[in-house]
Amino acid sequence: MKVVCILGSPKSNGNTATILRKITETLEQNEIEITRYNLGEMKIGYCTGCKSCEKNGKCVQNDDMNEIIAKIYESDIIIMASPSYWGDVTGQMKVFIDRCMPYCNVNPNRLPIPVGKTGVAVAVRAGQNKKENKNLIATIEHFLGHLDIPLKYQFTIEGISTEQDLKNNPSVLEKATDFGKEIVYAEKI
Ligand SMILES: Cc1cc2nc3c(=O)[nH]c(=O)nc-3n(C[C@H](O)[C@H](O)[C@H](O)COP(=O)(O)O)c2cc1C
Numbered sequence: 001m002k003v004v005c006i007l008g009s010p011k012s013n014g015n016t017a018t019i020l021r022k023i024t025e026t027l028e029q030n031e032i033e034i035t036r037y038n039l040g041e042m043k044i045g046y047c048t049g050c051k052s053c054e055k056n057g058k059c060v061q062n063d064d065m066n067e068i069i070a071k072i073y074e075s076d077i078i079i080m081a082s083p084s085y086w087g088d089v090t091g092q093m094k095v096f097i098d099r100c101m102p103y104c105n106v107n108p109n110r111l112p113i114p115v116g117k118t119g120v121a122v123a124v125r126a127g128q129n130k131k132e133n134k135n136l137i138a139t140i141e142h143f144l145g146h147l148d149i150p151l152k153y154q155f156t157i158e159g160i161s162t163e164q165d166l167k168n169n170p171s172v173l174e175k176a177t178d179f180g181k182e183i184v185y186a187e188k189i
Pocket of ligand 1: 009010011012014015016017083084085086087088114124125127128132160161162
């Protein structure tokens with residue numbers, strides 16, 4: 001079993017990264033191969049809307065997208081995690097999503113992602129209202145749906161603004177551990 005984690009926060013050691021690591025700890029203990037991509041550290045150009053990928057299923061740009069997509073192809077579980085930026089995924093994650101048009105199921109010449117994968121979405125925000133994180137999860141679900149990857153698990157955390165907030169609220173990381181265990185149990189890992 002292989003898992004790929006795609007982190008949308010520009011902070012590689014920020015709140016979302018810490019929560020994501022906690023979620024995947026149990027998976028790691030079960031000797032699952034985990035590959036982590038921090039989008040903020042990667043070279044991913046904006047989609048220019050040229051629509052070349054609608055003719056031949058390929059993007060004209062050659063950058064770190066190739067490596068991430070190759071890993072998604074061979075992974076069983078795709079975890080996408082983002083803090084809320086203005087009520088949605090970060091710009092880094094949106095650029096990544098835009099660049100997935102070569103694999104989108106409305107692209108007539110797409111390169112289909114193999115079926116049978118499991119999608120996981122994680123959202124973290126400073127505000128308390130759960131509704132905003134639901135929007136963020138809906139963005140990820142919409143994206144994964146167009147790759148024919150069902151969103152099976154979702155995890156949202158509200159009320160975490162600074163790294164100190166996370167330290168002051170140990171129950172958040174406990175919930176993250178429980179969520180990881182839920183995946184391990186449900187997926188019979
Ligand atoms: C540019 C920017 C926009 C943000 N927009 C929101 C927002 O709309 N709603 C919210 O609850 N938090 C918002 N936040 C707060 C972050 O979601 C929050 O601090 C989160 O814990 C950061 O996670 P990170 O450390 O993984 O980056 C925003 C933060 C930044 C930097």
